[in-house]
Amino acid sequence: MDIKRIQRSVFYRYPHVTGPTCVFVSVRFGKAPSTGPALIRLLAMDRTEATVQFDLSNHVSEILAGVARANAELGSRLEVEAIEVVPDDYPGKGQAERIAYQIAMAVGRGDV
Numbered sequence: 001m002d003i004k005r006i007q008r009s010v011f012y013r014y015p016h017v018t019g020p021t022c023v024f025v026s027v028r029f030g031k032a033p034s035t036g037p038a039l040i041r042l043l044a045m046d047r048t049e050a051t052v053q054f055d056l057s058n059h060v061s062e063i064l065a066g067v068a069r070a071n072a073e074l075g076s077r078l079e080v081e082a083i084e085v086v087p088d089d090y091p092g093k094g095q096a097e098r099i100a101y102q103i104a105m106a107v108g109r110g111d112v
Contacts, residue, residue, distance in 0.1 A: 011084060012103045012112065021092035025099040027063060029107065030081030036060065038082040052087045059085065059096050066100030076108035 013026040024042070037060065041050045060083060067078055106112045 023091035026084035028082040032079035062097035063100040066097040070104030074108040
């Protein structure tokens, strides 16, 4: 066994529920792939449908925008390596961006 091949990964996760909307924002910071962050679908127990039920492209764009805003404010250089998504979430407009911003601000300040 090559011990150097063991990878440690850390996702920063925040579930956000506000009555009519619900989103689980989960990001892993690291080296951003040139093709964009890896997308990992998380299925709830007893679920088998992995098709995302919301605008995934917008979701990714909002997360990247939230992290970019935090980077600009803090002078940090966080890069989004991967994003976990729950396929049957129902996020509101701007919700993922706000949560990603809060996560990136906490990580950038060293609060978590």
